[in-house]
Amino acid sequence: MTQIVKMKGMNKYFGKLHVLKNIDLTVEQGEVVVIIGASGSGKSTLIRCVNGLEEFESGTLEVDNHPLAPRGGNQKNLAEIRKEVGMVFQQFNLFPHLTVKNNITLAPTRVKRTAQVVASATADRLLERVGIGSQADKYPSQLSGGQQQRVAIARALAMEPRLMLFDEPTSALDPEMIGEVLDVMRELAKEGMTMMVVTHEMGFAREVADRVIYIHEGQIVEEGKPDDVFDNPQNERTQAFLSRVL
Ligand code: ADP
Ligand code: MG
Numbered sequence: 001m002t003q004i005v006k007m008k009g010m011n012k013y014f015g016k017l018h019v020l021k022n023i024d025l026t027v028e029q030g031e032v033v034v035i036i037g038a039s040g041s042g043k044s045t046l047i048r049c050v051n052g053l054e055e056f057e058s059g060t061l062e063v064d065n066h067p068l069a070p071r072g073g074n075q076k077n078l079a080e081i082r083k084e085v086g087m088v089f090q091q092f093n094l095f096p097h098l099t100v101k102n103n104i105t106l107a108p109t110r111v112k113r114t115a116q117v118v119a120s121a122t123a124d125r126l127l128e129r130v131g132i133g134s135q136a137d138k139y140p141s142q143l144s145g146g147q148q149q150r151v152a153i154a155r156a157l158a159m160e161p162r163l164m165l166f167d168e169p170t171s172a173l174d175p176e177m178i179g180e181v182l183d184v185m186r187e188l189a190k191e192g193m194t195m196m197v198v199t200h201e202m203g204f205a206r207e208v209a210d211r212v213i214y215i216h217e218g219q220i221v222e223e224g225k226p227d228d229v230f231d232n233p234q235n236e237r238t239q240a241f242l243s244r245v246l
Helices: 043-050 078-084 100-111 116-129 145-157 175-190 202-208 226-231 236-245
Strands: 003-014 017-028 032-037 058-063 066-068 085-088 163-167 195-198 211-216 219-224
Touching: 003 043, 017 043, 017 219, 032 043, 032 202, 043 058, 043 163, 043 195, 066 078, 078 085, 085 145, 100 116, 100 145, 116 145, 145 175, 175 195, 175 202, 202 226, 211 226, 211 236, 219 226, 219 236
Parallel strands: 032 195, 032 211, 085 163, 163 195
Antiparallel strands: 003 017, 003 058, 058 066, 211 219
C-alpha cells in the first residue's frame, strides 16, 4: 500500500498555544479520512499543515514520499507538494475577476505549463463532471454557492492531485445546495481519490469515510471505521461530541 500522508509525532504551536499535539496519522492511497471535532480543536490547522499552509514545530510529515520540514527547515519540496495536493475551502476562494473556465485553467497553464487548448479541454471535461458544463464563461459572482464550490473542486482536480483536502466545504452553503457538493465528493471518493475531509456532515462521513478521526484539543483521541466511531465511541469526549451533533 502506498501511504500518501505520513505524520509522526507532529506538534504545532501558534505562539504559546499548543494546537496540534503529537499527531500520528497515515492516509493510504485511495482512502477517505474524515476529521471531526469541536470548533477550535485543530482540524483546519491539521489539514493545512499537509500542503504547507501552516508550518509545524516538530515531528515528521511526508506527503507522497516528499518530506516537509518543520519550521526553519529546508522547504525544497513545498512547490512539488502543492502541485500534488488540491484544497477546497469553506469560502470557495475563486478568483472573482476570472471566468469559471479561466479559474480552472490558470494553475495548469502557469504552474504545469500545460498548453491553453489542452487545459481548456480539461476544464470543459471537469465542469461536465461536476455538473456545470454550461457555466464555463460566467464569473463566480453569477453562480450560486453550490455551483461556486463545484468550480472550486474542478479547479483543484485540474492539477491532477494525488490528494484532496476539504475544509468544511459545505459549511458556507445554503442547506439546499449542500447535497450537490457532497454528491461530487461522493463520486470522487468512489473513483478512488485519496481525501482528507473536515466536515460536520455526519451522514456523509458515515457513508463515505473509510476512517473517521475525532480530534479534541489538538489530539487524536479516537479513530476507527465510521460505524464503530458513530455507534460505539470509546472515548468520553467523542461520546459527548456525538451526542451534541447527531
Ligand atoms: P478548527 O478548524 O478545528 O475549528 P483551527 O485549526 O482553526 O480549529 O484552530 C485551532 C486553534 O488554533 C484554535 O484555538 C484557534 O483559535 C487557533 N488558531 C487558528 N489559526 C490561528 C492563527 N493563525 N493564529 C493564532 N491562533 C490560531
Ligand atoms: Mg476549521
